[in-house]
Amino acid sequence: MVVASGGNPFAKEMAIRKRISNIFNKREEDFPSLREYNDYLEEVEDMTFNLIEGIDVAAIEAKIAKYQEENAEQIINARARKAEELAAAMKASMGNPAQTDSSDMGIGLSSQGQYAPALPGGGLAQPRPTGMQPVPLGGSHDPSHGYPVGDEETMKLRAARAGGWTIELSKKRALEEAFSSICV
Structure with a gap:
């Protein structure tokens, strides 16, 4: 993924950080010691900083590609775990399960026509209302x-x-x- 250097530097940094965090997504419990986890975080931050600043980009991209290839299963499992935790948190924050939608995302929609996020295919689950204030669920x-x-x-x-x-x-x-x- 290449980010144009002529754009907003904050947007560039956020795009790089998001990309790196989706690849290097290990947690403390994935390491035998806190020291090893901190070393991992430091290495990831060094790579992120160098990508943002444009330092040795080709070598870092090669390192990222190698890591993705060697740890593909772990990366997918961590993403799935994160999605499950997000769904559980959303379900817990909804309060009233009777108002939730039966979609895989677990996002509730009220009868007042609240905004629904975009679906993977590009369409919306429900059209965005106009002239209405969002109403908290439950x-x-x-x-x-x-x-x-x-x-x-x-x-x-x-x-x-x-x-x-x-x-x-x-x-x-x-x-x-x-x-x-x-x-x-």
């Missing part, structure tokens, strides 16, 4: 804001999840902090 709504209403704890949890927080992350950090303060 839950009660505050008419003054149009957003779902929930108790304060639910709202804090939603905000934390949007920021990348998970219970596992919290537990891991607590353990690391506890054990880092122990002196032998």
